[in-house]
Amino acid sequence: MGKKKFILEFIDKRYGKNIKVKRMRNQEIFELLIETILSQRTRDENSSKAARRLFSVARTPKQIIKISIKKLQSLIRISGPYRQKAKRIKQASKIILSNYKNKVPQSRDELMKLYGVGQKTSAIVLMYGFGIPKIAVDVHVEQISKRLGLVLPTDKPQKIEAKLEKLFPINKWYLINLGFVMFGKEICLTRNPRCNICPLLTVCPYGLDYGIKRFQK
Numbered sequence: 515m516g517k518k519k520f521i522l523e524f525i526d527k528r529y530g531k532n533i534k535v536k537r538m539r540n541q542e543i544f545e546l547l548i549e550t551i552l553s554q555r556t557r558d559e560n561s562s563k564a565a566r567r568l569f570s571v572a573r574t575p576k577q578i579i580k581i582s583i584k585k586l587q588s589l590i591r592i593s594g595p596y597r598q599k600a601k602r603i604k605q606a607s608k609i610i611l612s613n614y615k616n617k618v619p620q621s622r623d624e625l626m627k628l629y630g631v632g633q634k635t636s637a638i639v640l641m642y643g644f645g646i647p648k649i650a651v652d653v654h655v656e657q658i659s660k661r662l663g664l665v666l667p668t669d670k671p672q673k674i675e676a677k678l679e680k681l682f683p684i685n686k687w688y689l690i691n692l693g694f695v696m697f698g699k700e701i702c703l704t705r706n707p708r709c710n711i712c713p714l715l716t717v718c719p720y721g722l723d724y725g726i727k728r729f730q731k
């Protein structure tokens with residue numbers, strides 16, 4: 515069996531049943547966008563806390579533009595670079611309200627016109643929000659693809675997205691994306707990958723190399 519098929523079958527068998535594609539409601543898509551902006555350059559637990567605090571006060575574009583920038587900053591302070599994020603959230607809310615009739619736009623080009631929305635954030639909103647197939651390259655997707663040798667170690671997220679979308683059929687993008695995230699939290703951990711129990715070890719250059727180096731110590 516080829517490497518790509520082997521990886522796909524493993525991910526499907528282990529995580530496939532927990533992966534469902536569905537389109538969110540408009541309000542949920544807006545909240546997803548804000549949460550994704552908050553998650554930039556910070557840990558998930560901090561961005562979730564910041565989102566909960568913000569949404570307890572304001573959760574629509576209209577409500578967000580009404581609160582002061584100082585108040586917004588204090589609500590999301592835990593999310594890392596909060597001044598920059600507050601500015602991004604304000605600007606994105608303003609544009610959504612005035613240019614898109616209060617609805618998050620559904621195309622990548624339009625999404626990327628929103629302040630603070632780049633390649634990864636737009637892919638996440640398209641995929642998880644609108645249910646449009648996409649591969650969003652987060653830290654897990656990037657690291658696992660590199661370790662497995664599906665992309666080059668020097669590839670940037672934009673290149674990784676294009677390569678993975680070429681490598682796997684469109685109906686498997688959702689599975690690969692979410693499956694890699696789950697796999698990255700369970701086995702292929704960011705700091706200490708659990709190569710010793712990994713079912714993909716036989717097709718993983720990083721794991722084989724890592725195992726040999728540990729054996730040689």
Ligand code: SF4
Pocket residue numbers: 661662701702703707708709710712713714715718720721722
């Ligand atoms: Fe990740 Fe190790 Fe498995 Fe390779 S062998 S996919 S590095 S856990």
